[in-house]
Amino acid sequence: MAVYTEVTDEALRAFLAEYGIGELQAYRGIAEGVENSNYALKTTQGDFILTLYEKRVDPAELPWFLGLMRHLAAQGLSCPEPVPGRDGAALRQLAGRPAAICTFLPGFWPRRVRPSHCAPLGDALARLHAAGMGFPATRKNGLGAEAWAPLLDRCRADGEPGLIAELDAALAAILAEWPAPGALPIGHIHADLFPDNVFFLEDAGRRPRISGLIDFYFACTDMLAYDIAIVLNAWCFESDYQFNVTKARAILSAYGARRPLTPAEWAALPVLCRGAAMRFLLTRLYDWVNTPPGAMVTRKDPLEYLHRLRFFAHARDAAAIGG
Amino acid sequence: MAVYTEVTDEALRAFLAEYGIGELQAYRGIAEGVENSNYALKTTQGDFILTLYEKRVDPAELPWFLGLMRHLAAQGLSCPEPVPGRDGAALRQLAGRPAAICTFLPGFWPRRVRPSHCAPLGDALARLHAAGMGFPATRKNGLGAEAWAPLLDRCRADGEPGLIAELDAALAAILAEWPAPGALPIGHIHADLFPDNVFFLEDAGRRPRISGLIDFYFACTDMLAYDIAIVLNAWCFESDYQFNVTKARAILSAYGARRPLTPAEWAALPVLCRGAAMRFLLTRLYDWVNTPPGAMVTRKDPLEYLHRLRFFAHARDAAAIGG
Numbered sequence: 001m002a003v004y005t006e007v008t009d010e011a012l013r014a015f016l017a018e019y020g021i022g023e024l025q026a027y028r029g030i031a032e033g034v035e036n037s038n039y040a041l042k043t044t045q046g047d048f049i050l051t052l053y054e055k056r057v058d059p060a061e062l063p064w065f066l067g068l069m070r071h072l073a074a075q076g077l078s079c080p081e082p083v084p085g086r087d088g089a090a091l092r093q094l095a096g097r098p099a100a101i102c103t104f105l106p107g108f109w110p111r112r113v114r115p116s117h118c119a120p121l122g123d124a125l126a127r128l129h130a131a132g133m134g135f136p137a138t139r140k141n142g143l144g145a146e147a148w149a150p151l152l153d154r155c156r157a158d159g160e161p162g163l164i165a166e167l168d169a170a171l172a173a174i175l176a177e178w179p180a181p182g183a184l185p186i187g188h189i190h191a192d193l194f195p196d197n198v199f200f201l202e203d204a205g206r207r208p209r210i211s212g213l214i215d216f217y218f219a220c221t222d223m224l225a226y227d228i229a230i231v232l233n234a235w236c237f238e239s240d241y242q243f244n245v246t247k248a249r250a251i252l253s254a255y256g257a258r259r260p261l262t263p264a265e266w267a268a269l270p271v272l273c274r275g276a277a278m279r280f281l282l283t284r285l286y287d288w289v290n291t292p293p294g295a296m297v298t299r300k301d302p303l304e305y306l307h308r309l310r311f312f313a314h315a316r317d318a319a320a321i322g323g
Numbered sequence: 324m325a326v327y328t329e330v331t332d333e334a335l336r337a338f339l340a341e342y343g344i345g346e347l348q349a350y351r352g353i354a355e356g357v358e359n360s361n362y363a364l365k366t367t368q369g370d371f372i373l374t375l376y377e378k379r380v381d382p383a384e385l386p387w388f389l390g391l392m393r394h395l396a397a398q399g400l401s402c403p404e405p406v407p408g409r410d411g412a413a414l415r416q417l418a419g420r421p422a423a424i425c426t427f428l429p430g431f432w433p434r435r436v437r438p439s440h441c442a443p444l445g446d447a448l449a450r451l452h453a454a455g456m457g458f459p460a461t462r463k464n465g466l467g468a469e470a471w472a473p474l475l476d477r478c479r480a481d482g483e484p485g486l487i488a489e490l491d492a493a494l495a496a497i498l499a500e501w502p503a504p505g506a507l508p509i510g511h512i513h514a515d516l517f518p519d520n521v522f523f524l525e526d527a528g529r530r531p532r533i534s535g536l537i538d539f540y541f542a543c544t545d546m547l548a549y550d551i552a553i554v555l556n557a558w559c560f561e562s563d564y565q566f567n568v569t570k571a572r573a574i575l576s577a578y579g580a581r582r583p584l585t586p587a588e589w590a591a592l593p594v595l596c597r598g599a600a601m602r603f604l605l606t607r608l609y610d611w612v613n614t615p616p617g618a619m620v621t622r623k624d625p626l627e628y629l630h631r632l633r634f635f636a637h638a639r640d641a642a643a644i645g646g
Contacts, residue, residue, distance in 0.1 A: 006434065007434075008434035008435055009431050009432070009433055009434055009435075009523075009525075010434075010435065012431075013525065017527075023526060023527065024431065024525075025429045025430070025524070026427075026428075026429050026430060026431055026522075027431050028353045028354075028355060028363055029353065029354035029355055030351045030352065030353070030354060031351075031352035031353060031354035032351060032352055040351060040363060042370075042429065047365075104349075105349075106348045106349050106365065107348070107349060108332050108335075108347065108349055108350050109332070110332055111329065111330075111331035111332055111333070112331055112332075112333060199349075200332075201348070202332075202336065202347075203346060204340075204346065
């Protein structure tokens with residue numbers, strides 16, 4: 001269930017009157033995304049995406065997210081660009097929710113990742129990191145390393161004891177090796193660059209090219225290499241949990257062509273990958289034990305990330321994961 | 324949850340190669356409709372809707388539905404028009420499901436029905452009935468009057484006893500008065516013309532006009548006035564279950580301006596309205612008692628239709644319901 005908030009046509013037309021983007025021609029709820037309500041809008045001036053921010057997003061943080069997206073778009077990165085109303089404000093209210101209209105991006109996300117997606121992905125990630133550099137405000141990663149122990153504690157009572165014990169040990173090992181503040185280059189990271197947040201266009205017989213990156217609502221200021229670690233977790237495992245090192249090499253090599261990793265980043269890459277696996281495992285586990293079985297949301301299986309965590313725990317160095 | 328079947332981008336591009344409608348630019352699952360999976364497609368040639376038919380639709384009946392839609396569109400009615408592939412076939416296979424691409428209709432359905440929607444609606448219903456006349460093949464109404472007693476029987480064990488007794492009595496009274504075959508004019512009816520199946524466009528300061536009718540997958544060959552009775556049920560009750568006779572008059576008067584009702588149709592209108600209320604009450608009740616509480620579908624409250632049934636049971640004649 002991706003549309004949580006129903007918007008009436010009257011409310012939407014009144015809302016659109018605050019913009020200079022033409023008359024409403026059509027709108028449809030989009031059955032994707034799990035955090036916010038999204039509508040595809042068509043006006044006499046073109047296509048747009050309307051997002052109503054639901055309770056998982058802190059309204060106080062929305063100006064930062066929208067500001068980052070505007071900055072990235074101004075740097076030439078293809079991402080949804082917040083459209084300001086006639087008064088200049090992009091963040092507004094609709095149906096009792098904070099709401100914004102962004103530009104529509106063509107393309108579609110790859111349901112099955114192929115090696116040919118991976119070099120464009122690595123290149124886009126490096127371009128994202130470079131484009132973010134001039135954006136002055138920072139945002140702490142609310143799901144960063146210091147959040148993991150409290151999150152694990154909140155799963156302790158309802159989690160399977162063997163699993164909790166394995167995670168306690170794995171987390172202690174990760175935190176013992178975690179890079180000290182300042183040890184690795186910092187910047188604005190996407191922090192959720194899964195395949196459903198990367199749009200591609202594929203002309204017949206040509207290699208896929210990226211048409212845009214979406215969903216910046218986990219973006220934050222953190223180690224750039226941690227974003228790479230998230231991408232390796234999200235893009236390089238096959239459905240049988242095997243790590244596809246060809247995909248990882250393509251990502252790392254394309255990224256490195258734009259921004260070569262420092263020796264410290266290469267050395268830290270395995271523990272960053274374990275940390276990224278831990279982060280997604282823990283939020284999924286938390287949702288799993290705290291979602292009533294009858295709730296109308298799709299719970300994502302946390303154990304997919306246990307397999308990833310175990311894989312990375314056996315990676316001796318960056319070479320073992322495509323470096 | 325409106326998208327039941329996930330379509331990969333590779334499968335979709337292979338599917339689109341069978342058509343001459345350009346290259347895929349974007350596709351998004353639409354969070355509307357409860358019977359089928361719908362995707363909004365954008366190609367280099369424009370917007371389309373892709374429908375994958377799920378198990379509630381009998382594949383053997385799809386050629387009739389698509390043929391009717393093609394016929395109606397050829398008569399100038401604005402409805403989704405099935406797009407044939409290069410081989411001429413509109414009904415194809417995708418992701419293991421029967422699938423078709425139809426033209427995209429602009430407009431949006433009214434979340435809150437206003438009286439100004441009702442005259443355009445009555446007019447469009449009469450135009451639909453006229454446009455259907457030349458389509459030779461017929462389809463029996465699988466949810467017509469003879470289906471109601473068996474449906475009620477299948478709810479008997481799990482329904483609340485007081486409700487079942489009331490429905491037994493009401494159904495017996497309806498069937499005793501039901502028009503005999505041939506007594507009323509017959510034609511192809513939509514049979515599900517609820518507000519979410521009627522798209523309007525509203526230019527600033529102008530009255531709403533209909534931009535199209537959608538979702539013909541309950542269409543069948545039945546009494547034309549029964550389609551009017553369904554529309555009165557679907558459009559004329561306020562949220563407090565009060566019948567808005569102003570809306571009903573606007574619908575009936577606009578319909579009658581194109582096709583005056585026969586005296587027999589006027590006389591039968593109250594019982595047809597009770598029958599239509601019974602039909603939606605029973606299918607909703609059946610879904611209610613047969614859907615596990617944890618299932619990821621929205622169950623519609625059957626009791627909304629008990630209020631409608633009771634209202635129409637007290638209507639002495641057509642004048643009481645806007646005639």
